[in-house]
Amino acid sequence: MAISCFADLLNEAHSQPDPQRLLFVFTRAELPDNPTPEQRARFEQGEGGVLTPVLCVDKTLDELSDMAALVAESKETEIEWDIVFVAALAGSGPRPPSSDEAESHLQRMVESLKMGNIESFLALDRQGEVVSFQ
Template sequence: MAISRFADLLDEARRQPEPQRLLFVFTRAELPDNPTEEQRARFEQGEGGVLTPVLCVDKTPEELSDMAALVAESQRTGIEWDVVFVGALSGRGREAPTSEEAENHLQRMVQSLQMGNTQSFLALNRQGEAIALQ
């Protein structure tokens, strides 16, 4: 199944034979250090920049209802973000992995994103639509 929106992600995670824990890394678009004039101009037009991880959370699919609820929960932190990257961690048997088990995976996910590896994860905008990054 092609995942094109948050609802598709939840449906697919709930259909998996093994319980899932979804990993979310929220990022904010920022100018790179020492930007060129071209980079600055593109950024001001809503293009380019770098995505900096600013917030992480893990949830089971059952803890999530829709993208609006996830956005509302993130807003309560007071941290602004532009793109959220999603990964998944499968459980064994009847139970989803715990938050403690997810912690190392979230840290590796953040490190991977900081190195520019965005292709391994699903990227969603604030409306819950899958986006492709260039």
């Protein structure tokens, strides 16, 4: 199934044979250190920049309803973000992995994103639409 939005992601996660925990790393677009004039101009037009992880959380499928609820919950942190990267962690047996089990995976995900490795993750904007990078 091609995932094009948050609802598709939830449907796909619910259809998996093993219970899932979703990992979220929220990022903010920022100018790189010592930007060139071209980089600054593109960033001011809403393009380019670097995505810096600012917040991460893991959720079971029972804790998720829709993108609007996830955005509303993120607003409670008062941390601004632009793109959220998502990965799934499958459990074994009748339960999804615990938050403690997900922690090391979240940390690896953050480190991977800091290094610019985004291909393994689904990227969503604040409206829950899939974002592709070129």
